[in-house]
Amino acid sequence: MANYTLRVRRHKPETDDRGPAGPYWEDFRVSLDPTLSVLDGLLQAKDRQDGSLAVRCSCRAAICGSCGVKVNGQSTLACKTQIGEAQSGANRVTEGRHAARASRPGSEPIVVEPMGNMPVIKDLVTDMESTHWAKMRQVTPWLLNDGEPPEREHVVPHEAMVDITQTISCIQCGACVSSCLSMEASPEFIGPAALAKAYRFVGDPRDAQAKERLYELAQDPHGIYDCTHCFSCIDACPKGVAPMDQIMRLRRLAGNDHEIDDQNNGHRHEQAFVKIIESKGTLDESLLLQESFAPGVKGKLVPRPSAIKGLLESIPTAVRGIRTGKMRSLSKLIPGVHPKLPGDSQENVKKIYERAEESRVQFNLYISGTDKEMAENEDTSESAEEATTV
Amino acid sequence: MKLAYWPGCVSRGFTTELHGSMALVAEELGIELETLDRANCCGAGVIAEHNQELADTLNARTFALAQETGLAMMNICSTCQGAMSECQERLDASAAYRKHINEALSGEGLEYVAGKDGFTNKNFLWLLVEDIGLETLRSKVKRPLEGLRVGPFYGCYVLRPKARLGYDEHPERDLYLEQVIDAVGGQVVDYDGARKCCGFPVITMNRETSLTQAGTHVGDAIDSGADCLVTPCPLCHLNLDLQQPEAAKVVGRDLGLAVLHLPQLIGLALGFEPKQLGMQRHIASTERVVERLTGANV
Numbered sequence: 001m002a003n004y005t006l007r008v009r010r011h012k013p014e015t016d017d018r019g020p021a022g023p024y025w026e027d028f029r030v031s032l033d034p035t036l037s038v039l040d041g042l043l044q045a046k047d048r049q050d051g052s053l054a055v056r057c058s059c060r061a062a063i064c065g066s067c068g069v070k071v072n073g074q075s076t077l078a079c080k081t082q083i084g085e086a087q088s089g090a091n092r093v094t095e096g097r098h099a100a101r102a103s104r105p106g107s108e109p110i111v112v113e114p115m116g117n118m119p120v121i122k123d124l125v126t127d128m129e130s131t132h133w134a135k136m137r138q139v140t141p142w143l144l145n146d147g148e149p150p151e152r153e154h155v156v157p158h159e160a161m162v163d164i165t166q167t168i169s170c171i172q173c174g175a176c177v178s179s180c181l182s183m184e185a186s187p188e189f190i191g192p193a194a195l196a197k198a199y200r201f202v203g204d205p206r207d208a209q210a211k212e213r214l215y216e217l218a219q220d221p222h223g224i225y226d227c228t229h230c231f232s233c234i235d236a237c238p239k240g241v242a243p244m245d246q247i248m249r250l251r252r253l254a255g256n257d258h259e260i261d262d263q264n265n266g267h268r269h270e271q272a273f274v275k276i277i278e279s280k281g282t283l284d285e286s287l288l289l290q291e292s293f294a295p296g297v298k299g300k301l302v303p304r305p306s307a308i309k310g311l312l313e314s315i316p317t318a319v320r321g322i323r324t325g326k327m328r329s330l331s332k333l334i335p336g337v338h339p340k341l342p343g344d345s346q347e348n349v350k351k352i353y354e355r356a357e358e359s360r361v362q363f364n365l366y367i368s369g370t371d372k373e374m375a376e377n378e379d380t381s382e383s384a385e386e387a388t389t390v
Numbered sequence: 391m392k393l394a395y396w397p398g399c400v401s402r403g404f405t406t407e408l409h410g411s412m413a414l415v416a417e418e419l420g421i422e423l424e425t426l427d428r429a430n431c432c433g434a435g436v437i438a439e440h441n442q443e444l445a446d447t448l449n450a451r452t453f454a455l456a457q458e459t460g461l462a463m464m465n466i467c468s469t470c471q472g473a474m475s476e477c478q479e480r481l482d483a484s485a486a487y488r489k490h491i492n493e494a495l496s497g498e499g500l501e502y503v504a505g506k507d508g509f510t511n512k513n514f515l516w517l518l519v520e521d522i523g524l525e526t527l528r529s530k531v532k533r534p535l536e537g538l539r540v541g542p543f544y545g546c547y548v549l550r551p552k553a554r555l556g557y558d559e560h561p562e563r564d565l566y567l568e569q570v571i572d573a574v575g576g577q578v579v580d581y582d583g584a585r586k587c588c589g590f591p592v593i594t595m596n597r598e599t600s601l602t603q604a605g606t607h608v609g610d611a612i613d614s615g616a617d618c619l620v621t622p623c624p625l626c627h628l629n630l631d632l633q634q635p636e637a638a639k640v641v642g643r644d645l646g647l648a649v650l651h652l653p654q655l656i657g658l659a660l661g662f663e664p665k666q667l668g669m670q671r672h673i674a675s676t677e678r679v680v681e682r683l684t685g686a687n688v
Contacts, residue, residue, distance in 0.1 A: 092562070092565075093565070181546075181587040182592075182603075184586075185603045186596065186598065186602065221596060225595040225596065226592065228546075228591045228592050228599065229591040229592075230587035231547075231550035232550060232587075235550045235552055248435075252439060255439075255440065256441070264595045264596060269594045269595060270436055270439060271440075273434070273436040273440075274437055274440045274441075277431045277448070281430045282431050283399035283400070283431050283434075284403075285399075285404050313636075316635070317632060317635075317636060320632070321404065321673070324671050324673060325671045326405070326671050341428060341430060342427060342428060345428040345430070348451075348497065349448070349451075352444070353444065356444035356494065357444065359443060360443055361443040361490065362443070363443075363480050363487050368484065370482075370484065371483065371484055
């Protein structure tokens with residue numbers, strides 16, 4: 001048993017004698033085994049100190065996805081976070097920031113807040129409907145297949161289903177939505193959970209609307225190209241869904257497999273970047289800017305009004321860059337002047353392109369596992385066999 | 391200490407002051423840099439988004455070039471670190487996949503060897519704290535940055551995902567900027583945006599989202615009393631500094647906060663002049679930083 005302080009962000013919207021209580025912090029001292037969870041700590045505080053403390057939970061085993069909260073700023077499940085580890089996390093931040101000062105181990109409160117990017121209903125309970133579920137419905141989260149239903153079940157190749165197992169693992173807890181830094185700046189962003197769900201159907205061979213789904217997600221100003229690639233959702237997800245990786249797979253399919261030329265310039269930007277490295281080896285920033293918005297005369301694409309607007313919007317920034325000397329050289333001013341890699345290096349980069357564009361292998365660690373894991377599994381099965389033999 | 395050096399694209403493009411300051415600071419810290427001038431762009435996540443195998447092969451090529459020198463490798467860009475670590479994770483995971491990728495490098499006589507003795511790929515921030523050490527850094531400070539209030543800005547690619555970026559072995563990597571600011575005598579400013587996203591990856595796709603992010607973080611740092619920000623990522627620098635006047639319009643408030651590259655902050659403490667470190671090239675004025683330091687030295 002050990003003692004912990006849970007510093008809980010409380011919010012009681014209901015009116016009592018003192019009127020509605022806006023957000024405030026309240027400390028609860030709890031006493032439990034370090035291997036028990038932050039949820040166990042919260043439930044103890046609710047049981048012994050204040051029955052009005054609101055927290056949503058059910059299975060307590062990281063299966064139901066009800067108890068999403070932020071612990072020390074990190075979106076997670078309260079039931080999947082050991083309280084002892086949360087304590088180390090809280091101490092580490094204080095000690096690490098003041099490395100020079102004497103540390104005070106064990107004295108920092110564990111900070112527990114409701115999930116972010118969602119309205120708070122009460123204390124640690126958020127309104128999942130207005131953000132999470134509404135966005136989930138935006139991606140049509142059910143199978144859309146063509147023609148008459150088969151007489152018996154659909155037969156699907158094993159590999160095709162393995163491909164989408166990662167997204168199927170989602171338990172709808174909302175931790176990724178809570179952590180999403182794009183959504184913080186752009187509340188309309190469809191977001192990590194719903195986009196991971198979109199991949200679940202785009203990647204399903206029984207779904208006949210993959211291209212239509214991708215088209216909508218690419219064209220939407222708050223679709224796949226509104227993700228800033230910050231990895232927050234990957235660290236927040238308690239089930240290894242890696243929503244950002246699924247968003248990147250959606251982009252790969254939309255841009256490359258279906259050549260969807262979206263109005264957000266997502267595909268053009270990617271194409272421009274890829275082309276520049278093939279011909280120059282390193283990034284020619286001015287060419288990237290020009291090509292992203294208005295592909296040159298050799299390109300087949302014609303700039304659209306939104307692209308011209310984008311290019312015009314970047315002019316004041318360029319002027320400032322020239323004034324301070326950031327862009328005061330020919331290679332930075334004129335797209336295309338940027339030098340190639342020396343010797344035969346550029347030629348070698350081109351060869352890498354030819355081969356990789358032909359084979360396009362996708363290696364997903366979640367599915368394949370690592371050599372190390374495989375070896376460990378073999379060890380385990382061997383010892384299991386031995387155990388049976390004995 | 392001799393290192394294979396990958397400066398990245400942006401440090402030699404729109405933020406040459408970063409490349410220049412790194413050269414000065416390296417010499418002062420006793421680091422000899424062997425630039426990998428044949429190496430290619432890391433792909434910044436964009437090439438991986440287009441074709442994962444292509445990104446993995448391009449970065450395997452850079453690692454192989456570094457391994458050819460027999461030296462550990464250093465980069466000076468959070469984005470390079472993140473994009474390269476992502477590819478390295480896949481390359482290290484499977485001998486069969488690595489073999490497939492190495493076949494593409496064999497024509498050039500190159501091979502990436504997983505776990506090769508002495509090979510690491512670390513950005514300057516990690517290297518500074520883990521290999522040079524905060525005590526050594528402290529001992530080399532000629533001009534303590536007393537009175538300078540500095541807000542750290544990490545960049546996503548050296549923070550997340552933790553499992554990939556060596557946080558099991560080095561759990562304090564998300565606190566190094568604070569430790570470095572402290573070591574050079576500056577005052578750490580806590581503000582909301584230190585570990586958030588600068589918005590750069592979507593600047594050409596969703597300008598509003600991108601500049602709202604940059605503007606909000608710069609504004610939060612100003613409200614918390616910062617004299618400047620410091621970042622180990624040149625792409626964050628582009629959004630926080632180069633785009634700052636545009637970000638100010640989007641968030642509808644006055645900004646005007648200097649954003650230093652990590653080697654510039656170290657360079658100031660090691661006694662270099664702001665001009666030697668290219669601080670006049672910034673968009674957001676660095677005058678306040680200079681004033682603070684001059685004041686502190688009087």
